[in-house]
Amino acid sequence: MHPKQICDDFASIGSPLVLDGSNLYIENPENVYPELEEFVKTYKKRIIQYLKGGYSPKEHSIKQTIEKIIHYFLGIEQAMNKKIENWLNHDAEALDMIVNQLFIELWNNGWVEFSNPIANYENHITDTLSSQIFERAMSYFKGG
Known part of the structure; x- marks a missing residue:
């Protein structure tokens, strides 16, 4: 989920997400269910990056694509699973990057609770791998 959407949703219920230095706070936390607080924690790193102005549309596309690939591997039904499967059947190097590099780094x-988003487990290595995997996927889907 895009951090902007998360911020907008919290603001709409009267509990905006506020950045104080590197700390993220929920204003009026009494308006928020504990499950929503936990949800914010799972995306904390990306929300902070977004609030600091460092979350570009391209970066979101990369992260969203990687999340879809991870959902494919976890067996979560989604419309593009067949496309992901076809791509990985034709791109052994991308498959290797995902399974033997990205997953291991995460x-x-x-990242041991696979139902959790990967947002708080990313680092410069996973960002680089994600970008490379994204470029390979887009090249395949665009016919390159």
């Missing part, structure tokens, strides 16, 4: 960063 695991090393603490």
Whole structure:
């Protein structure tokens, strides 16, 4: 989910997300269910980056694509699963990057609860891998 949408949704219920230095706060937390507080925590890193002005549309496209790929591997039904499967059947190098590099780096960063979004487990290595995987996927889908 795009951090802007999360921020907009919280603002609409009277509990905007506020950045104080590197700390993220929910104003009027009494308006927010505990489950929503937990949801914000799972995307905290991206929300902070967005509020600091460092979350570009391209970066969102990359992260969204990687999340769809991860959902494919987790067996979550989504419309593009067949397209992802076709791509990976034709791009062994991308498959290797995902399984033997990206997943391992995320695991090393603490992503062991696979139902959690990867947002708080990303680092410069996963960002680089994600960008490379995204470029390979887009090249395939555009017929390159």
